[in-house]
Amino acid sequence: MNRFAEQERESLASHLRRSIRGEVRLDFPTRRLYATDASIYQMEPFGVVLPRDADDLQAIVAIASEMRIPLTPRGGGTSLSGQAVGEGLVVDCSKYMDAILDLDPIQQIARVQPGVVLDTLNRSAEAHGLLFGPDVSTGSRANLGGMIGNNSAGARSIVYGKTIDNVHRLDVVLSDGSRASFDALTQAEWEERAARNTFDGQLHRTVQGVVERNRDEIDRRYPKILRRVSGYNLPELAAPGKKGLHQLIIGSEGTLALTAEAVVKLLPRPKARGLLVPQFATLADAMNALAVCLEMSPSAVELMDQLLLELTAGNLALRDTTRHIDRRAKAIFMVEFSANDPAEVVDRAQKLAKRLSGVPGLITCLTAIEPSIRDPLWNLRRASMPLLYGMPGDRKPITFVEDTAVSPEKLPEYVARFKEILLRHGTDGSFYGHASVGCLHIRPLIDLKSAQQVVTMHRIAEEVADLVLEFNGSLSGEHGDGLTRSEWNPKMFGPILMDAFRQIKRAFDPKGIFNPGKIMDAPSMASNLRYPPDYKPTEPRTVFDYSKQDGFLRSVEMCNGNGACRKTTGGAMCPSYRATRDERDSTRGRANALRHALAEGADLRQRWLHEVFDLCLMCKACKSECPSNVDVGKLKAEFLQFYYRGRSRPLEHLMVGGLPYMQAWLSWVAPIINRIQGSSPGRWLLEKMAGIDRRRSLPPIHFQNFRRWFRGHRPDPLAGSRGSVLLLADCFTTYQEPNVARSAVRLLERAGYTVKLADLFCCGRVWISKGFLLHAKTWVARQAATLAKKLGPDTTIVGMEPSCLLTLADEWPELVPGPDTRHVAAAAKMADSFLAERGELRLRPMESPCVLHGHCHQKALLGNNAGATLLRQIPGVKLDVLDAGCCGMAGSFGYERGHFDLSAKIAGLALLPALAQRPAHVLAAPGTSCRHQIEDLSGRKALHPLEIVEKQLEPEPNS
Known part of the structure; x- marks a missing residue:
């Protein structure tokens, strides 16, 4: 339970609404939806605030400081360590503070707000041949503010380093509500700042003193490896040369200040990339071959183990790609080479393949240079984390020791010793991740619903912490300390540096409002779990069969919060979130809402649940694009069955349900019906009686x-x-x-x-x-x-x-x-x-170019090329297959009063702009809803692919 009183909540809401332009949400459903991130933890917040600008951030901090309400900054909510959950006020910058304020291709820098999504930044930078170096696997939804808080890295850190290596300046809000700007300073500039009689000056004096007094301990305690993000970044401040407080705030997990803006470094984008995929008989064989892989200076070496390979083979969106992987392989590396010359990429891949040819345990090597093969293979690795949590059942590969890092040359022995710990505790795990820099994501199989297994988890974590220190490694290589690893920081840093951390924390945050319990003074990593000891959820009787997921409840629990549904481009998931940018309108939000209701044994007929599910278009994109394959469309249908049990249905439901019965007799009077539904009085009547928005045109009935x-x-x-x-x-x-x-x-x-x-x-x-x-x-x-x-x-x-x-x-x-x-x-x-x-059809050439917009269900279950294959058989056809998301109609959804505006907005995100760029193209769309949406909103008629192909039929010789 949250420790703050309800009257405090009302007082805070009043203060905030008078002071900021953003949204203030302290309601029960919102608090539930923000109680989790992508970690194993759950903490119900006091409320949620969505600031619109830096002025809002200042007001939020000032009010929270006055009322002593903790603040938890949150980006995409993709934290694996629990940094984005807390019992205070969650500050979500992802909805409104998501602008790229400036991008200078000459200086190779960008000025961004904290809510900018990594992939969005990189798309803008790509137009200038640039990129932001750190490339986390969650780039489709990870916010730059979260990456700064975590000091994120990604697969290519062997080339690009961590976030700290790619930030020029931070503009932050300090704990007194003031703004400050931090960048790299010379020693003279630092001393000038430290001499100021300001909060900023005090911070520079304190940090300088802490670093000077603890230089020897900093050198002794911090591991000398690339992938180290545990604790505060004191080595960077102890190093010679320019330094700045922005280096301290990066990786501080929101415990020192809130980021309002950042100036980040952009780098030239390699013109060519290629993969070599060596495949091994055992995980040990792969580990022993790592040193050879590193000889050719790759830009990444990513590991996938047997469990992950099996899961990708069973995933709807990924299984076709696994045909490139030998079934005998128990571990593979994805060795990436980058260069400006494609020939260099090919040469280095071939040389490595030759070097590996005599390595024990190698089964085969696959070279993937062509993007059509290379990119899907790379995406297998990017999908690893959520794929694992999508495993059915209660025993899952969870994140708590998944981010340790050691020197790469020590990995073979380290992995063997790690496996011994797991076996000693009666479990195993999945091994994958950044082998190139010694940061493997190792996830033991644990049932967090079992009290005994929670004890086992804690024991494994302690033993792994000791193992990491024995190997002079880091407890965290990129995911940070959070609620997961902060408990073990005293082991890694010792009492002297922990005291140094507290001095810095007190200087920046004397009232302790910034993300308490992270990095220091942490609760047990076995507390505040998503599945607490009293977790006894309801397993309702359902109509659909959920045996493949081990029941309805476990189908809901397959959502681990990875946030892939919050991506804003590519594929179709999740159309309602893309339009509203609201957590409750995401696949994750809906699954979380159901899980909370089931956990509390609540009646599923609650109004707030209906509001959460209302904007789900049941497009099925989540069934394939969610790496955990959480099918929220199916869950919504089941929920509606629960919700309307014993409750009157709205007339529009009855009319939609009666369509199959009505259409046959309506056909007899089609001219009359069409005249009525096309008239203004008829549309008004249909809106009043059937809930069909009067702005919609209904498809005519045919006699x-x-x-x-x-x-x-x-x-x-x-x-x-x-x-x-x-x-x-x-x-x-x-x-x-x-x-x-x-x-x-x-x-x-x-x-x-x-x-x-x-x-x-x-x-x-x-x-x-x-x-x-x-x-x-x-x-x-x-x-x-x-x-x-x-x-x-x-x-x-x-x-x-x-x-x-x-x-x-x-x-x-x-x-x-x-x-x-x-x-x-x-x-x-x-x-x-x-x-x-x-078919083997004889078709005439087609002169006009053609563009295909696929139906969401077809894309989800059969793939986006399912409808394109036939069209490509037309001689000379110039076919574009759009990746433009959902059209927004979704059967009756887009016709309904209350949904029309959202439906049109969804179409306007990608589909309508894509069609506008192709004014001379013949439009193909296999879905009746898609065709009518296109005609309604663009004025252009789309045809079914079968109609287009029929027009190109060659006449038979005898006809």
Whole structure:
């Protein structure tokens, strides 16, 4: 429980709202969502504040100092050591203070706010051939402020060093609310600053005195290795040459000041990169080969062990890449070479491969120079941490001794000794990370729900701390001390330096408001755990099957907080977060909300939970792009089933759920219906009654629907020459876009297949999306049994609408587990994929360029190239496949009152700008929602890929 009284919360809220322009959130749901980061810890904060600028930061610090409320700075919330959780006020700079204020390519510097995401900075720098050196694996969501607080490094630190080596100046807010600017000073400049009768002057005097009195102890205690971030950075201040207090604040984990701005160094971006991937029979073989790998001056040497290789093979988004890895390999290195000359990269990779050829235990070496092979392989390593936590079950590879660092030449013996500790305690772990600099991320398998296992964790941590000191290493190589390692700092630094740390802390922060309990005066690393001793969550009865995840609860718990859902570009996850930049609208926020509710045994029908899930578009991007494969779309459907149990449904839910029943008879009066829904009074009425935003145009209903057309259709002469298929004529295509289904039939028949209708009245998608799961379950059980009887051993069910066809493949087996649904799922295939594989169509060249926007479900379950393969078979086609995220429509979501603005905003983030850059392109989109969103918001008509391909059909010679 939080130790602060409710009346203090109200007083703080009042003070803050009068003083800052940013957001002040002290409500119960927000406190729950910010209680965790990516670590094993949980501490409910007093509240959360989201400042808009440095003035807000000053006001926040001044008020917190006056009220003695602790402050915990937070960026992307990706800390693995618990630095971003605390019981005071969380200061989240990621939403508003995320600007690149200036980028000077001549001086090779950038001035940034603390909330700037690393990848965002690097995209801007790339335009000038530059980059920011430290490249953490969480770069898609890691904030520069967090990297400064942690002194982050990344895979290429052997070349670029740590954050401390790449920062010119810090502008900070001190504990009295004043601003200060710190950069490198000569000795004379330092003494001039120290002579000032100011808070700044006092800090320079104190730090100089601490360093002078403890020079010998600093030299004796700090390890002489590159990857050392434990404690405060006193060696940098004891070294000759220029120095500044910014070096002390970097890596101080928010315990000394809040960063308001930073001027960072940019470096030339290598023009060429390449990988050599040696693959070994054992982990020991890999360790013994490390010295050889380092001989060729690589820019990185990254290790992946057997457990990680197995997990990548089972990950939806990564499994295709693992075909490059020999199945016999139990450990691999990714040895990266960088240079401006591509020939040099190839030469060094070849020379290393030759040097390794005689190394014991080497199975094979893969050279990956082409980006199409190199980049996916590199991404395997970047996904390592969250992949591990996505393992089902309670015993997981957790972070608590994952960041130790020793000299690389000592790694073989160190790893062997580390494994002995784990075996002695009855467990094992995963070994991966930055072998090039001796900083391996070793994660023991521990069940934190077991009190005995928590004791084991603490014992392992103590023994590992002793092992690290024996090897003259560092307890932390980049993740920092936080709640995980601060307890062991007295072992590493001794009483003299711990006292020096306290002197510095008292000088900077006399009231102790800046992130207390980190680096010094820490609680036990076994306290404040995400799963406390009294953790007894509810395991509710569900409609979906969660046996693959060991139950609904564990499906929720698979979210470890790594924050991949907070990325702002690339892929589709998470469209609502990208639009709002709000933690509660992220995949992580929703999973955390459910976990808290289950942990407290609470009724899942609470309104605040509904608000958290409301903006989830159920796009399924998290099912594949979340490294832990947390499927929040599925969780939302289950939640809605819980939420509306015994509660009246809104009329719009009933109307959406009734669409499959209504469309057939609406088709009989299509002209009247279309006239009504297209009129202003009709739109007003639909908004009032059905919740459909009046700004939306509804797709017209067709009197000549697909089923009517099909009954009178005369098959192509080639139909049946190669077999038959069952066509899933979904209700949207049948009644609203029959032209798409007609194109599908013509193409399939021309390819030699007889087309039979699957006679499936509805796939159940609309019911699943609104949480009518019991109805969907009953329906699917009946339909699957009927459909399975129609399937021969080689029968394929082909569909045109991704969301409907893939419901058969994805949701059906989890709604009704059994042979019928498994048989149907195995037979289901998108029509464009089927034709690309078996069509052998004769097509005319296409002169106009074409651009494809993939459907989110198709991208998540089949990959972004699934729809592109058929289009590429058109001779001469110039095809762009967009990586433009979600269109924002998501079935009925974008039509609904209250969702229209967000839907349009999502489309405007990437999709609409990408289309505007291609005014002459033919637009292809396999999803009906995507096509209507594009037409509504851009005024341009998009076609289904099947329509485009049909237009290019060569006429048959006899026709």
